[in-house]
Amino acid sequence: MALKDILAETPARRSGIAAAVASLKDSFGDRVATGEDVRRAHAHTMTYIPNQAPDAVVFARSEDEVQRVVAICAENEAPIIPFGVGSSLEGHVNAPEGGISLDLSQMDKVLAVNAEDLDCIVEPGVTREALNAHLRDTGLFFPIDPGANASLGGMAATRASGTNAVRYGTMRDNVISLTAVMADGRIIRTARRARKTSAGYDLTRLLVGSEGTLGIITRLNLKLYGIPEAILSGVCPFPTVRDAVNTVIQTVQTGIPVARIELLDAQSMVAANAYAKLDMKPQPSLFVEFHGSPASVAEQAETFGMLAADNGGGALEASARPEERSRLWKARHDMYWASVALRPGCRAIATDVCVPVSRLADCIGETQEDLDANSLIGPIIGHVGDGNFHVTLLLDMEDRREIDAAEGFMARLARRAVDMDGTCTGEHGVGQGKRGYLEAELGASVDVMRAIKAALDPKRIMNPGKIFMP
Amino acid sequence: MALKDILAETPARRSGIAAAVASLKDSFGDRVATGEDVRRAHAHTMTYIPNQAPDAVVFARSEDEVQRVVAICAENEAPIIPFGVGSSLEGHVNAPEGGISLDLSQMDKVLAVNAEDLDCIVEPGVTREALNAHLRDTGLFFPIDPGANASLGGMAATRASGTNAVRYGTMRDNVISLTAVMADGRIIRTARRARKTSAGYDLTRLLVGSEGTLGIITRLNLKLYGIPEAILSGVCPFPTVRDAVNTVIQTVQTGIPVARIELLDAQSMVAANAYAKLDMKPQPSLFVEFHGSPASVAEQAETFGMLAADNGGGALEASARPEERSRLWKARHDMYWASVALRPGCRAIATDVCVPVSRLADCIGETQEDLDANSLIGPIIGHVGDGNFHVTLLLDMEDRREIDAAEGFMARLARRAVDMDGTCTGEHGVGQGKRGYLEAELGASVDVMRAIKAALDPKRIMNPGKIFMP
Numbered sequence: 024m025a026l027k028d029i030l031a032e033t034p035a036r037r038s039g040i041a042a043a044v045a046s047l048k049d050s051f052g053d054r055v056a057t058g059e060d061v062r063r064a065h066a067h068t069m070t071y072i073p074n075q076a077p078d079a080v081v082f083a084r085s086e087d088e089v090q091r092v093v094a095i096c097a098e099n100e101a102p103i104i105p106f107g108v109g110s111s112l113e114g115h116v117n118a119p120e121g122g123i124s125l126d127l128s129q130m131d132k133v134l135a136v137n138a139e140d141l142d143c144i145v146e147p148g149v150t151r152e153a154l155n156a157h158l159r160d161t162g163l164f165f166p167i168d169p170g171a172n173a174s175l176g177g178m179a180a181t182r183a184s185g186t187n188a189v190r191y192g193t194m195r196d197n198v199i200s201l202t203a204v205m206a207d208g209r210i211i212r213t214a215r216r217a218r219k220t221s222a223g224y225d226l227t228r229l230l231v232g233s234e235g236t237l238g239i240i241t242r243l244n245l246k247l248y249g250i251p252e253a254i255l256s257g258v259c260p261f262p263t264v265r266d267a268v269n270t271v272i273q274t275v276q277t278g279i280p281v282a283r284i285e286l287l288d289a290q291s292m293v294a295a296n297a298y299a300k301l302d303m304k305p306q307p308s309l310f311v312e313f314h315g316s317p318a319s320v321a322e323q324a325e326t327f328g329m330l331a332a333d334n335g336g337g338a339l340e341a342s343a344r345p346e347e348r349s350r351l352w353k354a355r356h357d358m359y360w361a362s363v364a365l366r367p368g369c370r371a372i373a374t375d376v377c378v379p380v381s382r383l384a385d386c387i388g389e390t391q392e393d394l395d396a397n398s399l400i401g402p403i404i405g406h407v408g409d410g411n412f413h414v415t416l417l418l419d420m421e422d423r424r425e426i427d428a429a430e431g432f433m434a435r436l437a438r439r440a441v442d443m444d445g446t447c448t449g450e451h452g453v454g455q456g457k458r459g460y461l462e463a464e465l466g467a468s469v470d471v472m473r474a475i476k477a478a479l480d481p482k483r484i485m486n487p488g489k490i491f492m493p
Numbered sequence: 494m495a496l497k498d499i500l501a502e503t504p505a506r507r508s509g510i511a512a513a514v515a516s517l518k519d520s521f522g523d524r525v526a527t528g529e530d531v532r533r534a535h536a537h538t539m540t541y542i543p544n545q546a547p548d549a550v551v552f553a554r555s556e557d558e559v560q561r562v563v564a565i566c567a568e569n570e571a572p573i574i575p576f577g578v579g580s581s582l583e584g585h586v587n588a589p590e591g592g593i594s595l596d597l598s599q600m601d602k603v604l605a606v607n608a609e610d611l612d613c614i615v616e617p618g619v620t621r622e623a624l625n626a627h628l629r630d631t632g633l634f635f636p637i638d639p640g641a642n643a644s645l646g647g648m649a650a651t652r653a654s655g656t657n658a659v660r661y662g663t664m665r666d667n668v669i670s671l672t673a674v675m676a677d678g679r680i681i682r683t684a685r686r687a688r689k690t691s692a693g694y695d696l697t698r699l700l701v702g703s704e705g706t707l708g709i710i711t712r713l714n715l716k717l718y719g720i721p722e723a724i725l726s727g728v729c730p731f732p733t734v735r736d737a738v739n740t741v742i743q744t745v746q747t748g749i750p751v752a753r754i755e756l757l758d759a760q761s762m763v764a765a766n767a768y769a770k771l772d773m774k775p776q777p778s779l780f781v782e783f784h785g786s787p788a789s790v791a792e793q794a795e796t797f798g799m800l801a802a803d804n805g806g807g808a809l810e811a812s813a814r815p816e817e818r819s820r821l822w823k824a825r826h827d828m829y830w831a832s833v834a835l836r837p838g839c840r841a842i843a844t845d846v847c848v849p850v851s852r853l854a855d856c857i858g859e860t861q862e863d864l865d866a867n868s869l870i871g872p873i874i875g876h877v878g879d880g881n882f883h884v885t886l887l888l889d890m891e892d893r894r895e896i897d898a899a900e901g902f903m904a905r906l907a908r909r910a911v912d913m914d915g916t917c918t919g920e921h922g923v924g925q926g927k928r929g930y931l932e933a934e935l936g937a938s939v940d941v942m943r944a945i946k947a948a949l950d951p952k953r954i955m956n957p958g959k960i961f962m963p
Contacts, residue, residue: 139742139851140880182691193689195698196666211938216914217847219663219879221652221702221922222934223960224942228665228698232691249748272609278719278785280750315748316796319789326786377687381609409689410610444686452691464692468681471949472694478948479941490693 040121043101044079047123050091056080065106065124067117070372071420072456077104077118082126086241089204092125093239093484097206102487105235107148107174111181112373113454115234119488125239127176133157134242141247142199142216147176147240154245163247166191169450170356176240181452182232186355189275189408190282190314193450197246198231203238206480216244229475234452235486237479251314254282255324256348257341259311259331260304264288264391265384266334267307271407272380273330279323283312284408285355288391291362291402298361299354304337309407310355311339312348355404362402362415369400369417374433376440377411377449386443387412390436397428411449438463453490461490510591513571514549517593520561526550535576535594537587540842541890542926547574547588552596556711559674562595563709563954567676572957575705577618577644581651582843583924585704589958595709597646603627604712611717612669612686617646617710624715633717636661639920640826646710651922652702656825659745659878660752660784663920667716668701673708676950686714699945704922705956707949721752721784725794726818727811729781729801730774734758734861735854736804737777741877742850743800749793753782755825756875756882758861761832764872768831769824774807779877780825781809782818825874832872832885839870839887844903846910847881847919856913857882860906867898881919908933923960931960 047055056062062076078101083089096103102122109116118124130146133154137143138161145154152172154165169178169185177183179201184193191197200214213226230238261267264286271284287295292305309331313323320343328339342348354361363371378386387403394401394414405412414436419425437447437460447460462469473491476483517525526532532546553559566573572592579586588594600616603624607613608631615624622642624635639648639655647653649671654663661667670684683696700708731737734756741754757765762775779801783793790813798809812818824831833841848856857873864871864884875882884906889895907917907930917930932939943961946953 137849137851139746140849141745142849182695184689188689192666193691195695196662205941209937209940211941212936213938215911215916215934216849217880217910217916217919218850219654219658219847219876219881219919220916221663221918221920222916222927223702223923223931223939224707224945225652225665225695225698225702226938226941228695229945232693232695237694249746251748275611276609276719278721315789316792318792319785322786322788377689379607379610379612379686380688381607406689410687411689440687441685446685446687446690446692448691449687449689450691453693457692461693464685466682467679468683468696469693470679471675471681471696474948475694475699475945478944 039099040078040101043096043099043123046095046099047079047081047092050095051081054082065109065116065126067114068109069112070456071370072114072117075117075119077124078121080124080126082129084129086202086204086210089125089239089241090208090210092123093204093206094208096123096484097208097482100482100484102484103239104486105180105239107177108150108172110171110173111177111454112451113456115181115452115454115489117455119455128174130241136161138163140216142244143247144242144244145175146242147174149175151175151178158247162250164250165245165247167194167197175243175245179231179240179243180233180235182450184450186283186285186406188406189284190280191248195228195231198227199244199246200227201230201240201244202242203230203240205238206482206485232452234454234489236476236490237485253317253320253343254312254314254348255320255341255343256312256351257324257339258303258308258351259339260306260308260337262306262335264307264387266336267309268380268384268407270309270331270334270336274327275380275408277326277330279326280315281311281323281327281408282314283310285310286405286407286412287358288403291358291404294361294365294402295354295358298357298364301354310351358404359415362417365402366400366417370420372416372418372429373451374414374416374436375411375449375451376436376445376447377409378440378443378445380407380410382443382445383407383410383412386439386445389439390414393432393435397432399428399432409449410445455489458490458492509569510548510571513566513569513593516565516569517549517551517562520565521551524552535579535586535596537584538579539582540926541840542584542587545587545589547594548591550594550596552599554599556672556674556680559595559709559711560678560680562593563674563676564678566593566954567678567952570952570954572954573709574956575650575709577647578620578642580641580643581647581924582921583926585651585922585924585959587925589925598644600711606631608633610686612714613717614712614714615645616712617644619645621645621648628717632720634720635715635717637664637667645713645715649701649710649713650703650705652920654920656753656755656876658876659754660750661718665698665701668697669714669716670697671700671710671714672712673700673710675708676952676955702922704924704959706946706960707955723787723790723813724782724784724818725790725811725813726782726821727794727809728773728778728821729809730776730778730807732776732805734777734857736806737779738850738854738877740779740801740804740806744797745850745878747796747800749796750785751781751793751797751878752784753780754878755780756877757828758873761828761872761874764831764835765824765828768827768834771824780821828874829885832887835872836870836887840890842886842888842899843921844884844886844906845919845921846906846915846917847879848910848913848915850877850880852913852915853877853880853882856909859909860884863902863905867902869898869902879919880915925959928960928962
């Protein structure tokens with residue numbers, strides 16, 4: 024949608040913010056920053072949504088401090104924008120109405136690892152890489168991997184996922200419970216540590232994906248998994264995207280517990296080869312990974328290979344050697360930079376739709392036609408086991424025609440996904456960038472969301488201007 | 494807790510109900526029933542919570558009709574109690590304030606099976622057995638199995654699970670989206686059919702487990718799974734419950750993707766032997782099931798067998814033959830009747846706590862001591878992969894001492910589970926029976942639930958008297 028719509032906002036409210044900043048300075052001293060560089064670094068820096076800096080940044084070190092920030096902001100009706108590492112893609116950390124960025128990166132302790140229960144308790148500023156480093160000697164790992172080294176609080180707030188959601192689920196599935204400071208200062212713990220509960224409304228799932236608009240997450244109880252005994256990764260080329268997608272459908276139907284199954288289109292393979300100095304076939308390809316016992320991963324790979332061959336796929340080149348697996352997945356994870364390198368000087372804008380997998384080949388096919396018809400460059404990669412794919416638009420931001428074409432393309436892509444019974448946002452969240460698409464996708468459900476928002480944050484201080492259009 | 498607390502309620506409101514019944518008769522004719530037998534059959538019949546019949550029962554056949562019932566009840570501020578098959582255990586279908594039972598059992602169509610996407614769309618009155626019968630020729634199945642042949646709408650409303658949640662999750666994990674009529678008559682569809690979404694608040698998960706207190710579910714989009722190529726089931730005896738539980742912990746940690754892992758205590762084994770005419774060892778035992786390829790299930794069983802042996806377990810007697818598997822699981826599923834047969838004339842009352850699995854042996858041990866100290870009979874069975882177990886109290890309802898002892902026992906059991914960071918209700922829901930325990934378990938979260946309830950059902954017509962104490 025058009026930038027002016029993305030940024031549509033209610034009138035700013037300056038009065039209370041200055042008082043809130045003064046009060047925060049009294050309370051937090053030099054942990055309140057108002058310099059422009061710090062403020063800008065705490066607003067949106069990704070994609071083409073402009074940076075809208077907050078009035079001040081507060082660095083909190085404890086749940087008590089978060090509660091104090093919320094109390095001060097509530098008293099002054101000043102917006103609070105929670106901040107982890109700032110890797111969100113849809114303007115979640117922008118301050119369109121001004122206010123206070125609440126930086127949680129110093130709340131970075133792993134509070135407990137319960138190995139017998141396969142869970143852990145962390146503060147929201149712990150990043151996924153820091154958690155996995157902490158777990159190194161336990162034989163356990165936390166699987167959700169959105170690419171960026173995001174904070175776990177931010178990942179929960181945006182319901183993040185990534186390459187292995189097909190096997191391990193998204194943040195929705197991997198948060199057992201969480202603690203949050205609500206708009207009225209109440210601290211709630213949404214569930215206890217049992218794996219299963221039917222004790223009332225699922226507030227855990229309500230807060231996961233709420234993007235800081237209902238409460239500030241201060242603690243997370245997360246599921247962990249045993250590191251698989253054997254891991255086998257490989258790449259397999261196909262004549263067409265449809266052949267690759269058909270292989271994915273059959274893989275999932277056959278019950279192969281594939282851990283990752285990622286599509287790269289031909290253009291992405293060209294980019295990956297150039298960037299990572301590889302010589303993979305420049306055809307639509309699936310990157311796959313299997314987890315299990317040595318016998319099980321061998322069997323999974325063999326069955327997958329047969330399905331791929333049935334669909335015209337080439338040989339699966341697979342390896343269990345850590346360095347080869349790392350090289351392969353590094354090529355996949357570097358796709359953002361590999362894509363940017365296709366067009367030096369460009370700006371890359373990530374899209375993120377998800378459709379039922381039966382419609383995935385159609386959706387990708389129509390999207391490629393749309394790119395061609397509008398002379399846009401956009402390599403496609405996808406978490407195809409979930410029906411989720413990203414077009415990385417490579418734009419010359421000086422070229423007005425190209426910007427307009429891209430805005431039209433993004434709106435059509437969202438509409439196309441919704442028309443195929445999918446979503447405009449598979450894993451990036453709504454933020455500012457997708458607000459304009461939500462009603463078309465969810466109709467009256469958005470009114471119910473608004474009613475919940477109004478009930479829990481009547482002063483509208485929690486990350487205003489996100490999820491909902493004014 | 495004491496029966497008087499379970500049944501505590503706000504004053505009845507008779508005025509609007511009579512007008513609502515009259516209006517419903519105008520609209521639905523002889524599909525409004527007011528005879529005592531029908532009314533009583535639509536209220537609670539399980540456990541020791543008394544039957545509190547509604548004033549009338551309406552049989553709806555479509556979403557439009559559900560919407561019409563809600564409109565009439567809203568206009569007259571008359572309670573609506575949704576009803577599937579009435580197999581819930583905590584008084585969910587009772588009408589403590591009177592009102593209209595909305596029977597959805599005639600909304601029993603499977604509307605779509607999307608084999609490529611492994612999902613289906615059903616009306617709420619479809620039972621889980623009817624769905625699986627419908628799927629018979631597709632190679633697909635719906636795994637969630639709470640024992641009773643419950644309606645899928647009811648299972649979603651109570652966030653049900655059962656014996657294979659350890660592998661396939663609960664209703665929370667298996668509802669992709671749902672359609673519901675809200676208290677103001679609005680129809681919402683909570684998500685589209687994509688497997689993954691980050692489009693705003695997770696209303697699907699908010700409604701799953703809301704027990705009819707927020708909206709009436711009229712349509713469900715459910716995940717399906719390929720029927721495993723091979724299934725192997727078996728039973729393995731242990732010296733003690735703790736040995737069995739340690740085996741469960743190691744099984745899960747090792748990453749064996751066990752499909753079911755159920756504990757029966759020694760008393761349950763005695764009951765099962767007598768009832769099903771089997772000669773299993775009268776020791777604490779694990780019933781297990783493995784799903785996968787033939788090679789994979791053999792490997793899983795072998796690894797499990799080694800872990801069991803390390804913990805003093807006997808040989809795993811396993812079979813892939815359908816009739817033997819059926820016999821084994823029939824013995825497990827008949828445990829309610831087998832338990833009742835231990836004490837002819839008794840009333841059986843199911844409890845349902847869930848704790849972190851590391852605390853499970855402690856929780857079961859202390860619970861067995863509590864039973865003994867109070868001369869109560871209560872065989873124990875458990876979905877131990879999730880840390881969830883049930884004591885089936887066998888009571889002489891004529892014996893006041895025994896009733897009092899049972900009430901005290903149940904309160905201590907709930908408290909014990911919560912003190913071990915668990916829940917008073919793993920899969921049965923809150924209903925009337927667990928309302929008194931919720932605050933102790935979830936504290937201020939209950940206030941947030943109340944705020945959501947008030948925002949979405951300000952007239953308090955949706956299944957009042959459930960989840961929340963007055």
